[in-house]
Amino acid sequence: MTQSDLDDSVQEDTAMSHDGTPNFEKKLSPSAQAILKFVKTYEEGGKINVFTEDAEFALLRQIVTSYRGSLYSLLIKRLKQVIHLGGVEIVTQRDIMSLIVRLHEDNISFLTKNELPFLECTIESPSDSIKSISDRSNLSYAQARRAQKRLNDTGILKIGGMLNTTNLGLDRILVILESPTLVLSGPYCQKILFIDGSPPIVLIVAYIPHSKKEDFLDTIRSIRDATTNVTAWNLSAGYPRFSSMYFDKRDGWNLDLLHFRLMLRKGGDSLTLANVNQPSTIDQHHFTYADTLVMDALVKRLDGTAADIAENTKISQTTAFRKRNQLLRTDIIQPRAQVNIPHLGDRVISLLSPECAGNVITAWGNLPVSYQSRIQNLENASEKKVLLSTALPTGSGQDLIDVLKDEISKVHDYSVHKVAAGFGGNTKVSSMFDRRNNQWKWDVSRHFDAVSYSVVRKEATSRNIPLDLA
Template sequence: MTQPDIDTHDQDETVMSKDEGPTFENKLSPSAIAILRLVRTFEEGGQLQVFQTDAEFELIRSMVTSYRGSLYSLLTRRLEEVVNLGDVSIISQRDVMSLIVHLWEDNISRLSKTELPFLETAIKNPGVALNELAKDSGLSYAQTRRAQKRLSESGVLRTVGMLNTYKLGLERVLIIFESPSLVLSGPYVQKTLMVDGYSPLVLVVATIPHKKRTELLDTIRSFRGSTGSVSVWSLSDGRPFFSGRYFNSQDGWNLDLLHFRLMLRKGGDPLLLADVATPSPGTPNRFTYADVKIIDALVDEYDSTGNDIVTSTGLSASTAFRRRAQLIKKRVVLPRARVNIPRLSDRVVCLLSPECAGDIISAWNHLPITYQSRIQNIEDSSEKKVLLVSALPVGSGRDLIKVLNDETSKIHDYSAHVVAAGTGQSTKVASMYDRRNDSWKWDVSKYFDALTYSVVRREATPNDIPLDLA
């Protein structure tokens, strides 16, 4: 990490001398001492003289500025507690960084009484002006602005762009592999969820040209000799939801499984599921070079301004401002709220018949962050299901499934799984759209791979498992 010169004019020394300081300071490596100095200087607003910053430098800055309270005070107290346990020889830079991240993640996961209603409203109404969010959440404009600022700076809330597949002639599909030896991969594949166990399950989300649906089916059928079962489903955009029901300021996030069990017993009426919408065959594209660059920029950050797009794409200001406004007006890219609360790292996925979903979904709405969607079997359009995914407090996924299994009738078409790992990426329009032919590039041998299950599983991570599959 870049070692900055720190202007501590009119400030005490960031780390006290060994004779005066707490015992933990005698155990710090020189680079660990530099990290502590950075934290304190950022917190106190000291001046940093650096020629070049790096990723770790910027990470520390963002964590300190978005932390509620004094990160430095808690950090030094925890280090002292650890050293007082005895037998500590040295504390490295990596040890200090790991502790900082842990403390920061715990801090930003604890939401205030104004952030809870704001987040619930913001996830339902992405891209809406602050005054409207204030009105809908029952907060003042100032409270809303403060909540939005902290949640955005900490990364808890982002507004990204979602490709409007209907406008683009695309279709979002879910491919479910059961006990596979091979798994589909490639640039059209956006998300993968891995369920470990005796019979592993892999859920693959891909966005493909609707005109190529038949060719995709032929490709998937070729996997059936190497997997227990594989099915292909149209996947609706679905919607994310947020609830603060199981949060309190004292304990943070903690599922009340008895309450959840009692909510399940209330049941509900079977859901009537419409067909998953697909684009019409004649959906025109006709995007320019500037269009595809701007679309990709909006997908990464929907709130990107014209100036932001100029910086990231190199387009002229007039082109960036004009085409951005036109693409947003035509709803080629739609705003989508992404909520990431570090202490909600468990993922549970459920596949339900409409009858079973009616009994479960009202209870499911009380869970912290959820994604709800419809799927329709492409090979048998009469088969429709509800797909539910939830982000839960770490370690609570299996307990939730046990309650679901206890309270769900065995005759229902129902399955629930803890997601062990996953991957996520966005399909870059600039690389997949052929402007010369006004069509999406398609070559099964070039844009799809059959990777072994072990390779896909190894590349998946238990961190940042996708929640919103759209």
């Protein structure tokens, strides 16, 4: 036996407890042991003082305090299982944190019987009070309040704000690029989605000043040589929906493909699509710098207090409170519920003719989280389509696509794709609105970049892909 073999034998011996079971603690690095100590201490109601709280520490504290059940016990059980399999030399802090995040995502994705109806009602009416939501969801006020707190604490539900583009002189534009070598980016670009396949497709949602729409179209036309096809569409605000039909209290989220197939066969009437609303001019508004700062803060988080806004914008609480109420009362900022359930990791998007959409839209509304909107071709106003997107249980996206393709006649005008990656942001009003001239800033050379497709694709993530395109 070599010295290395002897060392390995000793290491294995010290990793075993007296009763012959693996002593997992000897396999943990000092920092990994510190993480376990933190979890145990916080679960038991104790506290650990740290000099500075970094992002990882803050995340860990948030996970432990919002976890339903005992995270520590589950961590110990899982670590013992892994060590028992053998061959493990060391478990690092990174390994422990990765396991904690996964267990946390499992935990928060499993919603209770009270959280499900509360979430559905909140998405339908995000500005409603807890009392109103409790009445509509048949919950007591206390039940609704607890559901709201947990959904907020875990990040499942967030009430953000949405710029009312109609009142702000902005067009919401959807640009679709096929096989692009270049992709537009810039402060007016809100969301970018990537569909990998043949051909690869990129969808870009941008807010464009209505008075500059023709300039933007010229910009789109200028990159046609860098793509096999590019089209631009007006995109309506649409609306998100939530359904618990495919949630089981024992198994969690599980898409019932047979039920979805049978719902598709019921069909429906052809939809009649109105024109996408044209925005008004911005001339009627005269925003101060404080107004624009509060607008940015409300888009990020609408349910924050005046104190939260004041802290982020460095204005007084009195001013923050007054301007918040004014922006909401004049419908400049509209409430929008944002839902992020970790187990619903797949994204599917479909563009359909009004005739085809009538057969699909009812069944689509049964999917866990969905978004419905309509689009109108900027260069051919008579061409209108329905845009549907959905968040599905991870791994089920392609199965849903297969069912759709099997059930929808090939003569119908539609396309359906699994979104591979994407990212989103928000146009900062404080940066892009010219208060002196009371108009949106516009300089194509400064506000838009044509970036290599491969560069932008690498920046996109497959997690938390935007669903609501408004």
